[in-house]
Amino acid sequence: MKERITITLDPEVIRHGKRVARAHKTSLSGLIEGLLREQKRPGQSRRPGSFSRRWRGRFSLREEASDRLLEAMKAKHGLGRS
Numbered sequence: 001m002k003e004r005i006t007i008t009l010d011p012e013v014i015r016h017g018k019r020v021a022r023a024h025k026t027s028l029s030g031l032i033e034g035l036l037r038e039q040k041r042p043g044q045s046r047r048p049g050s051f052s053r054r055w056r057g058r059f060s061l062r063e064e065a066s067d068r069l070l071e072a073m074k075a076k077h078g079l080g081r082s
Contacts, residue, residue: 009017014028021031074080 017028017031021028024031026034
């Protein structure tokens with residue numbers, strides 16, 4: 001069940017909010033509720049690809065080392081040596 005609350009906003013913010021709500025075919029209350037629901041779960045993003053952005057730069061490749069399995073697979077498939 002929904003409850004009524006009272007908030008105080010600058011008149012220009014209210015006008016802008018109503019325009020945005022109208023553009024999204026919802027009410028100002030619906031717009032605010034949707035924005036608050038999105039913020040409810042920190043760490044989750046609604047943007048595609050956010051997982052890769054969140055982990056970018058967190059991993060590094062190991063130093064070049066002798067990898068016998070890799071060399072054997074390269075030799076088997078004719079990929080040459082690294």
